Amino acid sequence: MTARLELILGAVFAAVLIAIGLSLGDKAVIDVLMRLSIFSLLALSLNILVGYTGLVSFGHAMFFGFGAYVFGLLMQTNAISIPAAAAVTLLATCVWGAVSGALCIRLTEIYFSFLTLAFQMLLYSVIAGWVSLTGGDQGLMGGIPRPPFLGIDLAQPRQLFVLTVIVSVLSALAIRQIVQSPFGYALRMIRDNAERARFLGVPVQRYKLQAFVLSGIFGSLAGILMSLYVSGAYPNFAFWTLSGDAIIMIVLGGITVFLGPVLGAVLFQFLNDYINRITEHHGMVMGVVLLVIVLGLRKGVLDVLDEWRQSRKPRPEAAP
Amino acid sequence: MNFDALIDCFSASACVVTQISSGLIIGMLIFMVASGVTLIFGVLGVVNFAHGALYMLGAYFALTAYWVTDSFTVAVLAGAIGTGLFGVVFERLFISRVYGADVLSQLLVCYAFVLILDDAVKAIWGGDFLSMGMPEAFALPPLMIAGGFVPPFYAFLTAFAVASAIALAALLGLTRFGKIVRAAAVNRQMVGVLGINTSLVYALIFGLGAALAGAAGALAAPVRSATPGMGFDILIESFIVTVIGGMGSIAGAFVGAILIGMIRAFGTVGFPLATEGVTFAMMAVVLLVKPAGLFGKAGR
Numbered sequence: 001m002t003a004r005l006e007l008i009l010g011a012v013f014a015a016v017l018i019a020i021g022l023s024l025g026d027k028a029v030i031d032v033l034m035r036l037s038i039f040s041l042l043a044l045s046l047n048i049l050v051g052y053t054g055l056v057s058f059g060h061a062m063f064f065g066f067g068a069y070v071f072g073l074l075m076q077t078n079a080i081s082i083p084a085a086a087a088v089t090l091l092a093t094c095v096w097g098a099v100s101g102a103l104c105i106r107l108t109e110i111y112f113s114f115l116t117l118a119f120q121m122l123l124y125s126v127i128a129g130w131v132s133l134t135g136g137d138q139g140l141m142g143g144i145p146r147p148p149f150l151g152i153d154l155a156q157p158r159q160l161f162v163l164t165v166i167v168s169v170l171s172a173l174a175i176r177q178i179v180q181s182p183f184g185y186a187l188r189m190i191r192d193n194a195e196r197a198r199f200l201g202v203p204v205q206r207y208k209l210q211a212f213v214l215s216g217i218f219g220s221l222a223g224i225l226m227s228l229y230v231s232g233a234y235p236n237f238a239f240w241t242l243s244g245d246a247i248i249m250i251v252l253g254g255i256t257v258f259l260g261p262v263l264g265a266v267l268f269q270f271l272n273d274y275i276n277r278i279t280e281h282h283g284m285v286m287g288v289v290l291l292v293i294v295l296g297l298r299k300g301v302l303d304v305l306d307e308w309r310q311s312r313k314p315r316p317e318a319a320p
Numbered sequence: 321m322n323f324d325a326l327i328d329c330f331s332a333s334a335c336v337v338t339q340i341s342s343g344l345i346i347g348m349l350i351f352m353v354a355s356g357v358t359l360i361f362g363v364l365g366v367v368n369f370a371h372g373a374l375y376m377l378g379a380y381f382a383l384t385a386y387w388v389t390d391s392f393t394v395a396v397l398a399g400a401i402g403t404g405l406f407g408v409v410f411e412r413l414f415i416s417r418v419y420g421a422d423v424l425s426q427l428l429v430c431y432a433f434v435l436i437l438d439d440a441v442k443a444i445w446g447g448d449f450l451s452m453g454m455p456e457a458f459a460l461p462p463l464m465i466a467g468g469f470v471p472p473f474y475a476f477l478t479a480f481a482v483a484s485a486i487a488l489a490a491l492l493g494l495t496r497f498g499k500i501v502r503a504a505a506v507n508r509q510m511v512g513v514l515g516i517n518t519s520l521v522y523a524l525i526f527g528l529g530a531a532l533a534g535a536a537g538a539l540a541a542p543v544r545s546a547t548p549g550m551g552f553d554i555l556i557e558s559f560i561v562t563v564i565g566g567m568g569s570i571a572g573a574f575v576g577a578i579l580i581g582m583i584r585a586f587g588t589v590g591f592p593l594a595t596e597g598v599t600f601a602m603m604a605v606v607l608l609v610k611p612a613g614l615f616g617k618a619g620r
Contacts, residue, residue, distance in 0.1 A: 056423045110367040110423045114559045283439030290432035
C-alpha cells in the first residue's frame with residue numbers, strides 16, 4: 001500500500017469512528033471508543049519493540065505512567081497550555097527513554113524483559129512513595145485542568161473524544177511509516193539475526209535504542225490521552241499488570257501483522273469485561289486463555305489469518 | 321536523605337548490629353529465591369518469571385501446615401517439599417513445552433501462571449494479609465551481640481540460608497548428580513546420548529529451584545505477612561541480584577543478595593526514599609562496568 005492510500009484509509013477510519021461516536025451520542029459508546037483508541041495506541045507502540053525489533057519489553061506501562069504523570073503535573077501548574085505540556089512531556093519521555101533504554105538494551109532476550117520491568121517498578125515506587133508530589137496511592141489529586149486552546153475545549157467530552165481518535169489514528173499512521181521505512185526493515189533484520197545486521201553495517205545498538213525511545217514516545221502519548229480522559233493519573237498506570245495487559249493484547253491480536261495489536265486491544269477489552277461479568281476469578285480465566293494462545297495456537301488471531309492468506313498465494317510475500 | 325542518622329548509626333555498634341541482622345534476613349530470603357532462578361536459568365536456559373509465585377506458594381503451604389500441626393519444622397518442610405513437587409509438575413506439563421522457544425512464549429507461559437496462582441491463592445486462602453506469628457520455638461529473648469539485639473529467628477534464618485547455599489554448592493560441585501547437571505547445562509543432547517534421562521534431570525533441577533523458593537516463603541512467613549501477589553517484589557529483587565552477581569552464578573547471587581540486603585537495611589536509616597534508587601544505581605554501574613555481572617563469565 002502506498003503511503004497516500006494509507007493516509008486516506010486512516011482518515012476514513014477516524015471519520016467513521018468519530019461519526020459512530022457522535023451520532024450515537026451515547027456516553028458509554030464514546031467511553032468505550034476512547035479506551036479502545038488509547039489502548040490500541042499503547043499496544044501498537046509496544047509492538048515496535050516486541051514485533052518488529054524482537055525486544056520483549058515487560059515494562060511498557062512505564063512510559064504510559066510517565067506520560068500521564070508528567071503531563072498531569074505540568075497541567076496542574078496552570079501555567080502551560082495543553083499542546084505545550086504535551087510537547088514538554090514527550091521531550092521528557094525522550095530523555096527518560098534514552099537513559100533507561102541505554103541500560104536496557106545492553107541485555108538481550110529475557111534479561112531485557114526483566115530489566116524493563118525493573119525500571120518500570122522503579123518509576124512505580126517513586127510515584128507511590130513521593131506522596132507530596134504525586135499524591136501516592138490516591139493518584140494526582142484535584143484533577144487535571146483542561147484550558148481551551150485554539151478554539152478546542154477538551155473539557156467537553158465530545159471534543160476530547162474527537163481529539164483522542166484523531167491523535168490515535170495519526171500516531172498509528174506515524175508508527176506505520178516508521179515500521180515501513182528502511183529503519184523499520186533494519187529493525188526486522190536485527191530481530192531475525194542481530195549478528196548479520198551488525199556484519200552488514202547496521203548500528204545495532206543505536207537502532208535498538210532509537211526503537212526503544214520511539215516506542216516510549218507513543219506509549220507516553222497514550223498515557224497523556226489517558227490522563228486527559230480520566231482527568232487524573234493513578235499509580236496503576238505505571239504498574240506491571242498494565243505492562244502484562246499490553247503484552248496480552250499484542251499476543252491476542254498477533255505480532256506479525258501491523259494492525260494485530262489494535263485487534264488485540266479490542267479483543268482484550270471485551271474479553272476482560274466478559275470475564276469480569278461471568279466470574280470473580282479473573283486471573284485464573286485470563287491465565288488459561290493465555291496458555292491456550294501461547295501453547296495451543298502459538299500465535300495471535302491476525303497472525304493465523306495472515307498465514308492462511310499467504311498460503312493461498314502462489315508466492316510468499318516478504319515478512320511484514 | 322538523612323545522612324546524620326546514618327553516621328550516628330555507624331558510630332554505635334548496637335545500631336550497626338541491628339541493621340546488619342535485618343539486612344541479612346532480607347538478603348538471605350532474596351538469595352534463596354535468586355539461587356533458584358539462577359540455577360534454573362543456568363541449566364534449563366529458561367528464566368522462571370513465575371518464581372515469585374512459587375515463593376508465595378511456599379509461604380501459604382507453610383502457613384496451612386503450621387496451623388494444622390503447630391510445628392514450624394513441618395511448616396518449612398511442607399513449604400519446601402510441596403512447592404518442589406509443584407515445580408516438578410509445572411516443569412513437566414508446561415515449561416518443558418517452551419524449551420528453545422522464543423522469549424515471548426517462555427515469558428507468557430510463566431506470566432499465565434503468575435495470574436493463575438495469585439488468583440488461586442486468593443480463592444483458597446482469601447485476599448487478606450495472613451500472619452503466622454513467631455513460632456514458640458523462637459519466642460526467646462533476643463540475642464545480645466555487641467550491644468545490639470538480634471532476634472533468634474533471624475540467626476536461624478541466616479544459618480538456614482547459608483547451610484542451603486553450602487549444600488547446593490556441594491551438590492553441584494562434589495556429587496555425581498552435580499556433574500550430570502553441569503554437563504547437561506553445557507550440552508543436553510550429549511548427556512542424553514550417554515544414556516542419562518535428561519528430562520528427569522531437568523525436572524529435578526526445576527523442582528530443586530522451586531523447593532528453594534518454597535523454603536524461602538516458609539521462612540518468610542513468621543517475619544512477613546502472606547498475601548496474594550507477595551512474590552512479585554522478591555522476584556524483581558532476585559532478578560536484580562542475578563544481574564549484579566552474574567547470571568547463572570550461585571556465588572554471585574549470594575554476594576549480590578547480601579549487598580541488596582545491606583542497602584535496604586541501612587537505607588531505611590539514612591535514605592528511606594532512595595533505597596530503590598541506590599539499588600538500581602548499583603545495578604546500572606555493574607551493567608556498565610561489567611555487563612556479565614560480578615561473578616559472571618563473559619560471553620554467557
